[in-house]
Amino acid sequence: MNNELWSHLKVWLAYLKPHKKELTSGIVMQVVSTISILIIPTLIGYISVAIISPESTNSFNIKEVFLIVILLLFIRALFQFLGSSLLGTVHEKVIVDLQANVYNHTQRLPLTWFNDRKHGDLMAIINRDTSHLAGFIAGSLPALIPTIFLFLAVMIMMMTIDLLLGFLVVLLLPIFYLISKLIGKQLRKSSDKLVKSYGKAVAIADENLNRIADIKAFNRESYETGRFREMMNEVLSQSISVVRLNSALGPAIQFMAASGIVALIWLTGGQVAVGAITPAQQVSFLLYGLLLAQPVSMLASIYGRMQLALAAAKRLEEITQQTIESDQGVELTSEDVTGGLTFNKVSFSYPQREPLIKELDLTIKKGETIAITGKNGAGKSTLIHLLLRFYEPDSGTIYLDETDIQQLSIHSLRRQIGLVSQNITLINGSIKENIGYGKETATDLEIESACQLAGLDRFINQLPQQIETQIGDHGTKLSGGQKQRLALARCLLKGAKIIILDEATAMFDPKGETDFIKKAAQSLKDKTVIIITHRKASLELADHIYELKAGKINLVDKR
Numbered sequence: 001m002n003n004e005l006w007s008h009l010k011v012w013l014a015y016l017k018p019h020k021k022e023l024t025s026g027i028v029m030q031v032v033s034t035i036s037i038l039i040i041p042t043l044i045g046y047i048s049v050a051i052i053s054p055e056s057t058n059s060f061n062i063k064e065v066f067l068i069v070i071l072l073l074f075i076r077a078l079f080q081f082l083g084s085s086l087l088g089t090v091h092e093k094v095i096v097d098l099q100a101n102v103y104n105h106t107q108r109l110p111l112t113w114f115n116d117r118k119h120g121d122l123m124a125i126i127n128r129d130t131s132h133l134a135g136f137i138a139g140s141l142p143a144l145i146p147t148i149f150l151f152l153a154v155m156i157m158m159m160t161i162d163l164l165l166g167f168l169v170v171l172l173l174p175i176f177y178l179i180s181k182l183i184g185k186q187l188r189k190s191s192d193k194l195v196k197s198y199g200k201a202v203a204i205a206d207e208n209l210n211r212i213a214d215i216k217a218f219n220r221e222s223y224e225t226g227r228f229r230e231m232m233n234e235v236l237s238q239s240i241s242v243v244r245l246n247s248a249l250g251p252a253i254q255f256m257a258a259s260g261i262v263a264l265i266w267l268t269g270g271q272v273a274v275g276a277i278t279p280a281q282q283v284s285f286l287l288y289g290l291l292l293a294q295p296v297s298m299l300a301s302i303y304g305r306m307q308l309a310l311a312a313a314k315r316l317e318e319i320t321q322q323t324i325e326s327d328q329g330v331e332l333t334s335e336d337v338t339g340g341l342t343f344n345k346v347s348f349s350y351p352q353r354e355p356l357i358k359e360l361d362l363t364i365k366k367g368e369t370i371a372i373t374g375k376n377g378a379g380k381s382t383l384i385h386l387l388l389r390f391y392e393p394d395s396g397t398i399y400l401d402e403t404d405i406q407q408l409s410i411h412s413l414r415r416q417i418g419l420v421s422q423n424i425t426l427i428n429g430s431i432k433e434n435i436g437y438g439k440e441t442a443t444d445l446e447i448e449s450a451c452q453l454a455g456l457d458r459f460i461n462q463l464p465q466q467i468e469t470q471i472g473d474h475g476t477k478l479s480g481g482q483k484q485r486l487a488l489a490r491c492l493l494k495g496a497k498i499i500i501l502d503e504a505t506a507m508f509d510p511k512g513e514t515d516f517i518k519k520a521a522q523s524l525k526d527k528t529v530i531i532i533t534h535r536k537a538s539l540e541l542a543d544h545i546y547e548l549k550a551g552k553i554n555l556v557d558k559r
């Protein structure tokens with residue numbers, strides 16, 4: 001195994017550790033199954049000679065030898081079954097562990113990392129590459145031990161029959177290696193291209209399913225089918241190339257092995273003629289030769305899979321070697337927090353963009369409600385993203401009460417903030433599941449009162465399945481305003497000290513908004529509330545109104 005491969009696989013081999021016992025038992029069983037057939041060619045050699053010329057053999061009972069051969073074949077089948085099912089189980093478990101861990105790591109990466117990537121590519125990597133890698137570390141690597149054992153044992157058996165012929169067989173091996181290497185290299189290249197094009201195709205399908213109504217509205221069905229088809233053709237051409245290479249490997253090795261056997265017949269014939277080996281030994285030698293083809297072609301196929309696994313490992317490492325959001329820092333409970341917020345000379349710009357927030361100062365006292373207005377693209381949502389630490393400021397400090405939020409653990413900071421974001425995302429589940437997402441331990445009563453506050457109760461009561469009604473992918477079965485109300489209920493249920501409403505009532509009808517504001521004024525009075533809005537009714541709720549302009553924030557209305 002070369003150094004490059006080892007450096008990549010070392011980390012992943014840790015996934016085998018929890019399954020050490022099953023792995024060892026599986027390998028031992030496969031070795032036992034191998035041992036059980038080792039003697040068979042020798043026995044068959046004697047039987048065949050005994051059948052052809054009974055007078056030339058010693059008086060041994062052919063029937064008994066037959067029975068022994070059958071028994072050995074049965075033992076081989078039994079242990080092969082036990083070994084394969086144990087190793088197969090480990091293989092499946094490793095795939096699941098690998099996928100779960102890569103998913104977990106991906107989910108913990110900072111938001112900035114996702115901005116430059118396509119979900120489809122990530123899905124392809126999590127799906128296909130984990131299978132290739134797990135297939136190699138939990139499938140091929142354990143198979144290597146019984147395979148090498150079988151190979152060495154057969155070689156020894158051949159050499160004990162005739163040392164010189166045995167060595168001649170060894171000389172054939174570098175040719176097998178060269179064929180495997182050549183095909184393996186191409187296999188790696190093609191698999192790289194395959195995963196890339198597959199990722200692009202998944203990305204198209206994923207994106208399109210999320211914007212199906214737009215595709216219909218713009219009559220772009222044929223165009224999108226064409227785009228997807230084009231990408232799938234690319235996938236197809238790479239898949240065909242992988243299939244061809246994989247198909248070439250077996251026959252190429254078998255051809256070499258068969259030619260080797262033919263050469264052996266010739267060579268062993270010569271040895272029999274000069275009396276160096278007996279006819280029974282010649283038959284055994286040929287059968288060992290045939291048996292040798294199995295580990296040799298297995299080694300070639302493992303080599304091929306190793307190339308696929310190596311390509312997969314490299315792509316997976318591009319994810320797993322990224323640093324996840326650190327959760328070090330002071331742990332806050334809601335009792336520790338009063339809800340005061342201070343932005344002190346905060347500056348921020350997105351990568352390759354002009355500075356957006358410039359030395360911004362803002363103080364929000366605990367229990368205060370402020371509104372922020374400003375033109376599209378002024379940076380209002382960005383300000384909230386900085387507060388939630390989705391992004392870090394280039395300079396300046398944000399304080400929660402008196403503590404710099406950089407000193408807090410990210411999770412405990414986010415626990416203190418309830419957010420209705422401008423782009424609402426919902427689960428494809430029931431209304432109840434969606435609202436309950438705000439608080440794992442929420443009681444039915446709490447969910448109900450959050451619904452009332454968000455003005456969702458009347459709507460829910462009209463539904464046949466009420467709060468258990470399914471809302472569809474991204475809440476397609478809800479109206480825009482209902483989605484916003486659901487997001488509001490989810491946020492209020494969280495019970496955080498700080499509430500952020502980013503255009504949260506933008507789709508409310510005017511009366512609905514005034515009703516909500518009246519109720520909200522009562523229930524939000526102890527909370528620190530930031531409302532990003534242009535709507536007059538929502539501005540009424542605010543103690544102070546600010547405008548974000550040219551990277552600075554200015555007080556425009558103090559009540």
Ligand SMILES: Nc1ncnc2c1ncn2[C@@H]1O[C@H](COP(=O)(O)OP(=O)(O)OP(=O)(O)O)[C@@H](O)[C@H]1O
Binds near residue numbers: 350374377382
């Ligand atoms: N992830 C990002 N990478 C690069 N630029 C971004 C990113 N997100 C937002 N921007 C840019 O930053 C600027 C501010 O965006 P932001 O969403 O904060 O504006 P906003 O004030 O909330 O606008 P709106 O009223 O439209 O919601 C915009 O010019 C936008 O194009």
Ligand SMILES: [Mg+2]
Binds near residue numbers: 380381382422502
């Ligand atoms: Mg915004």
